[in-house]
Amino acid sequence: MSESSGASTGKKGAPRWDLESVFPGGSKSEEYKQYRENLKKDLDALESRMKSIKDKADQLNRGEIISLIEELQDLHQKVELVHSFAGCLSAADVKDDHAYHVYSESQGYESQWENLMTTLESFILEMSDSAWENLLKDDRVKRISFYLDELRRIAKIKMPPDKEALVLDLAVNGYHAWNNIYTKMAGDSSVEFTENGKSEEISLGQLALKMASPDRDIRK
Numbered sequence: 409m410s411e412s413s414g415a416s417t418g419k420k421g422a423p424r425w426d427l428e429s430v431f432p433g434g435s436k437s438e439e440y441k442q443y444r445e446n447l448k449k450d451l452d453a454l455e456s457r458m459k460s461i462k463d464k465a466d467q468l469n470r471g472e473i474i475s476l477i478e479e480l481q482d483l484h485q486k487v488e489l490v491h492s493f494a495g496c497l498s499a500a501d502v503k504d505d506h507a508y509h510v511y512s513e514s515q516g517y518e519s520q521w522e523n524l525m526t527t528l529e530s531f532i533l534e535m536s537d538s539a540w541e542n543l544l545k546d547d548r549v550k551r552i553s554f555y556l557d558e559l560r561r562i563a564k565i566k567m568p569p570d571k572e573a574l575v576l577d578l579a580v581n582g583y584h585a586w587n588n589i590y591t592k593m594a595g596d597s598s599v600e601f602t603e604n605g606k607s608e609e610i611s612l613g614q615l616a617l618k619m620a621s622p623d624r625d626i627r628k
Contacts, residue, residue, distance in 0.1 A: 427496055435497045435507040440490075444513065447486050451520050454479055458527045466534040470543050473535070476528055477549060477556070480521070487521050490514045529563035532556075 431440035458476070461468065491514040497507035532540065540560065544553040600607055 424500075425496060427493070427500060430493055434501075435494075435504055435510050440493065440510075443486075444490055444510075444517075447483070447490060447517060450483060450486070451517060451524070454483065454524060455520065458524060462527065462530075465531045468531060468534075470539070470546065473531060473543060474546060474548050476531070480524060480528060483521055483524075487514070487517045491518060529559065529566070532560050533563055 427434070431437040431443070433439065454476075461472075491511075494507060494511040494514045497504060498511050501507065535543070543549065544556060549556060600609055
């Protein structure tokens with residue numbers, strides 16, 4: 409993390425994350441693009457694999473279930489990296505239209521991953537309670553046994569997997585998209601603000617931060 413350049417008063421600017429150290433090139437980074445493409449391939453490959461064994465879920469052994477859990481864990485870390493980085497890019501430059509495009513793309517990856525989790529839930533519901541208890545004792549998943557147990561418990565009260573998957577698919581172009589539009593419109597809007605006798609155009613987000621200023625005159 410680095411310090412932004414100070415103002416003419418000599419004060420240091422606010423700390424800024426060094427996004428270039430993660431994926432150089434911003435929203436159009438070739439390295440970031442390749443990472444997303446590889447992630448999509450991995451998601452598609454696991455989706456295809458899980459579909460192929462869906463009809464024999466009740467025959468899966470403990471090792472096969474744990475393998476799926478580990479793959480989903482690994483993919484979740486990658487999905488979150490893509491999503492978080494896109495969010496940082498759009499926050500760093502509200503005028504970067506491509507960053508918003510990538511952010512929407514990342515929500516598609518999140519939805520696909522959540523659908524895979526829904527499929528996993530249907531698999532673990534096929535297991536008997538005794539088989540499930542034995543799985544939780546396995547050293548490979550023992551440290552996340554509480555999470556897995558909660559996952560199975562909540563899965564029992566959810567809608568059927570096909571309906572849960574439909575909700576996740578619709579969410580991408582539903583309330584997620586609405587929020588993206590709102591954020592984009594807010595980022596494109598600006599107002600004139602006067603501070604210390606100097607007027608400048610600032611974004612609505614910057615204006616909101618002024619409300620938290622310790623200086624009462626600025627808040628007014």
